[in-house]
Amino acid sequence: MSKVIGIDISKQTFDVSFRVNSKLLHEVFANNLKGFKKFIKHFDCSSFRIVMEASGPYYVSLATYLHEHGIKVSVVNPLIIKRFSQMKFYRAKTDKKDASIIREYGETEFASLSLWKPETTGIKSLKQMRTTLELLQKQLRQSKNQLSAFNSSGLVNKDAEKNLKKVIRTLEKAILNMEERMLVVCKTYYEESLDLLKSIPCIGDKTGMMLIAVTDNFTKFKHYKQLIAYIGFAPRIYQSGTSVRGKGHICKMGKSQTRKMLYMCSWTAKRYNKTCREMYERLKAKGKPERVIKVAIANKLIKQAFAVVTSKQKYKENYQPNICF
Numbered sequence: 001m002s003k004v005i006g007i008d009i010s011k012q013t014f015d016v017s018f019r020v021n022s023k024l025l026h027e028v029f030a031n032n033l034k035g036f037k038k039f040i041k042h043f044d045c046s047s048f049r050i051v052m053e054a055s056g057p058y059y060v061s062l063a064t065y066l067h068e069h070g071i072k073v074s075v076v077n078p079l080i081i082k083r084f085s086q087m088k089f090y091r092a093k094t095d096k097k098d099a100s101i102i103r104e105y106g107e108t109e110f111a112s113l114s115l116w117k118p119e120t121t122g123i124k125s126l127k128q129m130r131t132t133l134e135l136l137q138k139q140l141r142q143s144k145n146q147l148s149a150f151n152s153s154g155l156v157n158k159d160a161e162k163n164l165k166k167v168i169r170t171l172e173k174a175i176l177n178m179e180e181r182m183l184v185v186c187k188t189y190y191e192e193s194l195d196l197l198k199s200i201p202c203i204g205d206k207t208g209m210m211l212i213a214v215t216d217n218f219t220k221f222k223h224y225k226q227l228i229a230y231i232g233f234a235p236r237i238y239q240s241g242t243s244v245r246g247k248g249h250i251c252k253m254g255k256s257q258t259r260k261m262l263y264m265c266s267w268t269a270k271r272y273n274k275t276c277r278e279m280y281e282r283l284k285a286k287g288k289p290e291r292v293i294k295v296a297i298a299n300k301l302i303k304q305a306f307a308v309v310t311s312k313q314k315y316k317e318n319y320q321p322n323i324c325f
Contacts, residue, residue: 005045008052013029013031053078122188133182186209186212275317280297
């Protein structure tokens with residue numbers, strides 16, 4: 001059996017589950033540098049595979065510390081662990097039990113576990129700035145909606161109106177500044193990839209930066225279909241036997257803001273991107289709904305983006321693949 005240490009991590013502590021001579025053991029360490037040092041001193045971690053969940057930001061420090069000390073780490077999507085627990089019909093939900101489940105999953109699926117590595121400085125900066133940008137945009141929408149609601153009532157308090165307008169101006173300025181700073185970071189670290197992406201009609205700076213951040217500069221996925229599934233544009237068919245014929249739809253398991261941006265790109269791609277325009281006309285002739293066509297175009301844009309960056313060749317409108325017979 002593969003030697004695996006399962007870790008369930010939280011803000012303050014992390015629970016460790018491991019097996020010694022078929023006996024299951026459990027220990028708890030502090031989620032800080034002192035706890036990390038105590039952990040690797042306590043175990044011969046070089047002979048183990050460490051498996052943990054991607055629990056928000058809490059796992060990053062420990063995973064990075066272990067990686068820097070040459071210890072093999074695998075970080076698993078929490079949903080996978082949840083489904084594995086449900087499959088085993090486990091009912092208990094404690095930190096100790098969660099660590100045991102993660103260890104058991106690691107032992108069962110050891111061959112399929114991929115090694116984790118820290119994100120580069122550029123990607124980490126882009127992701128944090130992008131998250132901040134989304135928060136600012138959300139606050140701006142809320143402020144504008146509130147001001148509009150006050151105006152619709154016909155009775156607007158002058159102080160409330162004045163302060164809301166001030167907040168809106170501040171947020172608009174902060175958003176513009178954040179977008180400019182993101183572009184500087186992206187050009188500093190990933191200028192070549194951004195130029196390649198912008199060669200595709202209807203993909204600009206914002207969408208290009210978003211794709212670079214999501215894909216870790218297109219190193220996170222081996223195939224464009226994996227990226228489509230990660231974003232949440234992969235189709236989901238729901239049918240069983242002869243009686244169940246559910247309506248097909250996309251599997252929205254990715255980040256909604258990413259899907260929204262690519263969906264908006266499809267609106268212009270159906271006019272200005274030759275391949276997407278041909279796809280639009282073909283699917284429209286078959287009677288496909290507009291929304292379905294735009295999702296298909298968004299998938300086509302992802303495929304084009306993946307191709308240009310991984311091949312390091314700019315988009316060619318009349319590109320024909322070399323086919324050997």
